[in-house]
Amino acid sequence: MSRIGWIRLAVLLALVALLEILVRIGSIPYKTMLPPSEMLTALVRLLAAGTATRDIVQTLEPFFATYYAVPFFIFYPVLIAIFDLSLLPIILMGFAFAVIAMCIATINGLDRVPRVLGKVARMHRMREFETAVRMKLPAAAPHLFTGLKLCVAYSFIGVIASEFILAPSGLGHAIAYAYNDFDNRTMYALMLFVMIVVVTLNMLLHGWEQRLLKRWHGR
Amino acid sequence: MDAGASRNGGGRVAAGHHAELRGVTRVYPAVAGYRPVHALGPVDLDLRRGEFFSVVGPSGCGKSTLLEVLAGLQPPSEGKVSFEGKPVHGQVPEGVGVVFQEDASFPWLTVWDNAAFGLRRAGVDSAEIERRVGDALAFMGLKDFQRAYPAQLSGGMRQRVCIARTLVLQPRLILLDEPFGALDAQTRLLMGDEVLRLWRRTGATILLITHALDEAAMLSDRVGVMSARPGRFLDLVETKWPKERDSTIVSEAGFGEVTARLWHHLRGESMKALGQSGAAAAGGRAEA
Numbered sequence: 001m002s003r004i005g006w007i008r009l010a011v012l013l014a015l016v017a018l019l020e021i022l023v024r025i026g027s028i029p030y031k032t033m034l035p036p037s038e039m040l041t042a043l044v045r046l047l048a049a050g051t052a053t054r055d056i057v058q059t060l061e062p063f064f065a066t067y068y069a070v071p072f073f074i075f076y077p078v079l080i081a082i083f084d085l086s087l088l089p090i091i092l093m094g095f096a097f098a099v100i101a102m103c104i105a106t107i108n109g110l111d112r113v114p115r116v117l118g119k120v121a122r123m124h125r126m127r128e129f130e131t132a133v134r135m136k137l138p139a140a141a142p143h144l145f146t147g148l149k150l151c152v153a154y155s156f157i158g159v160i161a162s163e164f165i166l167a168p169s170g171l172g173h174a175i176a177y178a179y180n181d182f183d184n185r186t187m188y189a190l191m192l193f194v195m196i197v198v199v200t201l202n203m204l205l206h207g208w209e210q211r212l213l214k215r216w217h218g219r
Numbered sequence: 220m221d222a223g224a225s226r227n228g229g230g231r232v233a234a235g236h237h238a239e240l241r242g243v244t245r246v247y248p249a250v251a252g253y254r255p256v257h258a259l260g261p262v263d264l265d266l267r268r269g270e271f272f273s274v275v276g277p278s279g280c281g282k283s284t285l286l287e288v289l290a291g292l293q294p295p296s297e298g299k300v301s302f303e304g305k306p307v308h309g310q311v312p313e314g315v316g317v318v319f320q321e322d323a324s325f326p327w328l329t330v331w332d333n334a335a336f337g338l339r340r341a342g343v344d345s346a347e348i349e350r351r352v353g354d355a356l357a358f359m360g361l362k363d364f365q366r367a368y369p370a371q372l373s374g375g376m377r378q379r380v381c382i383a384r385t386l387v388l389q390p391r392l393i394l395l396d397e398p399f400g401a402l403d404a405q406t407r408l409l410m411g412d413e414v415l416r417l418w419r420r421t422g423a424t425i426l427l428i429t430h431a432l433d434e435a436a437m438l439s440d441r442v443g444v445m446s447a448r449p450g451r452f453l454d455l456v457e458t459k460w461p462k463e464r465d466s467t468i469v470s471e472a473g474f475g476e477v478t479a480r481l482w483h484h485l486r487g488e489s490m491k492a493l494g495q496s497g498a499a500a501a502g503g504r505a506e507a
Contacts (some may be wrong), residue, residue, distance in 0.1 A: 116321040122292055123317045123385075124337050125310055134340075138327045215368045216326045 002084040057107055064107070067100040076162055090162045090170065097158030098151040105147025109140025142216060145209040152201050160194060237268040237424045238289060238392055243298035244449070245284050257449040259284045261298060264443070264452070266392070266426060271418055273427040273435035275481055276445030277492035282428045283320075285450065286396050289426065290317050302392060316390030320397040324369035324380045330356065331365040334383040341388075348387075355383040358420070359413065375399075375406045379413070386417065393418075395427045399434070407431070408466045411438050415465060432485070436477040437468055444484045447491035453484050 016036050022028045023035040034042070072093075079089035113136050121131040137144070163172025171194060178187035244260035259281035266272055276282050287293040289300060291307045300307040302315060311317065325333050334352045343351075356362050359379040369377050378398055385393065395414070399407040411434060418425050429435050435442045436458065444454045458477050460468060468474055 114321060114323075116319050116323045117325075119287075119292055119317070119319060120323045123290070123311045123315075124340060125313075126340070135325075138325070141327060212327070215370065217370050 005083050064100055064104050093162040094155040094158040098155035101150035101154050102147040105143050109143025113139040149202055149205050156198050236265045238266040238302045240264040241299045243295045246296040259450045266424055269422055270440045271425045273439040273442045275435045277447050277489040280445045280448050281450030283396055286394050286428050290394050314391040316385035317394045318381050318385050318398045320400045322377050324377045326369050330361055330367050330380050333380050337388045351387045355386045359383045375402050392424045397428050412465045432478050432481045447488045456480055
């Protein structure tokens with residue numbers, strides 16, 4: 001992140017700290033607003049208890065479903081304006097492309113975890129977080145792999161396309177540079193390289209997934 | 220009827236009671252478009268320490284609800300539940316193990332790791348895990364399959380994995396919720412023998428929920444017969460079988476008498492339950 005970016009972040013944190021102090025010293029009545037630290041604690045507590053998680057997921061589900069209908073490449077210039085021409089906007093674009101595919105796959109996977117496993121977790125007196133990590137996520141693993149494979153593909157699209165449009169370096173930038181320079185050999189070589197990387201990653205994930213499914217289904 | 224105060228001499232002896240239900244009811248609250256469902260009770264139940272107690276009743280009479288309330292997996296709407304003199308609420312008490320009807324083995328773990336799951340969580344040292352898991356797998360006839368995954372096993376073997384996983388925790392009260400419901404008749408008989416061996420070896424108290432009268436009659440010291448929903452105990456049948464018994468007991472003369480007595484109550488209740496199912500399909504919801 002650039003120096004300006006760090007300054008912006010510092011200003012934001014200072015404002016949050018100011019709010020915290022104002023509530024703590026009573027300038028803002030406690031009944032009107034909680035200090036930000038207590039808001040965060042309450043959120044963590046709700047999520048850990050699992051009572052809010054389901055409601056949050058249900059609320060967000062329609063947004064997830066329509067997420068890819070939004071051409072969010074239009075936000076790329078905005079990200080550059082905020083974070084400058086650095087790696088961060090490209091990483092954010094890659095993340096934005098991939099994250100919802102993973103969220104949808106995770107929700108699908110968790111929905112299909114047999115309910116009896118929840119009872120087994122309770123028999124072992126496991127808390128919500130431990131149940132999620134040690135029981136629900138492993139049980140949802142086949143669906144998570146589907147999400148992971150999509151993630152790889154989507155994040156490559158996001159990163160390469162962002163570099164292609166506006167970046168000082170990177171594979172996408174090199175492909176665009178070769179294209180503009182009529183350097184077909186370099187352009188096709190780089191395109192082939194990207195394809196090999198993506199296909200290899202997906203094949204590795206596929207192999208891992210197949211091994212897992214063999215355990216799951218015994219075939 | 221109070222299941223602890225049976226006409227066959229099952230009177231209350233406080234010192235011997237391992238788990239108790241007092242005036243327990245369970246009403247499932249209304250959900251969108253459906254009325255509340257009074258699934259269970261009120262019921263009283265005294266489980267004697269070390270006995271094999273079975274509960275039979277028509278479909279949807281609240282048998283599984285009874286087990287889950289006793290296990291602490293569901294709160295009672297009214298009444299009190301206690302295990303070893305301590306109230307049960309909110310979580311499954313230490314010393315209680317539950318085996319469910321559905322396949323609850325973990326498909327991502329080997330048979331060995333499935334069985335060791337609870338011990339590893341509890342931080343038991345590896346030598347002790349080795350000993351207890353090896354012992355449980357040998358006892359359940361799974362020693363040769365310890366490196367297999369559940370998907371490579373039959374339904375009966377997967378259920379044995381779940382029993383082994385419960386067994387290694389050395390529960391003092393084992394709750395079995397129709398664990399053989401999905402198995403064929405021959406396998407169920409053999410599994411019944413294994414459960415009897417397990418019971419004798421561990422000395423644990425066992426509560427078995429089943430819809431199979433022959434299974435209940437064969438395995439149990441006492442059988443509680445439940446009415447159609449809301450489930451209440453109608454009768455308590457004491458089998459008086461010797462402790463050293465197995466599935467060959469089905470050829471005993473008394474076996475027919477026990478099953479006949481169970482069926483005497485259940486026939487009418489099952490007819491009622493069938494009527495309830497029809498009514499529920501028309502306008503309400505039937506809960507097991």
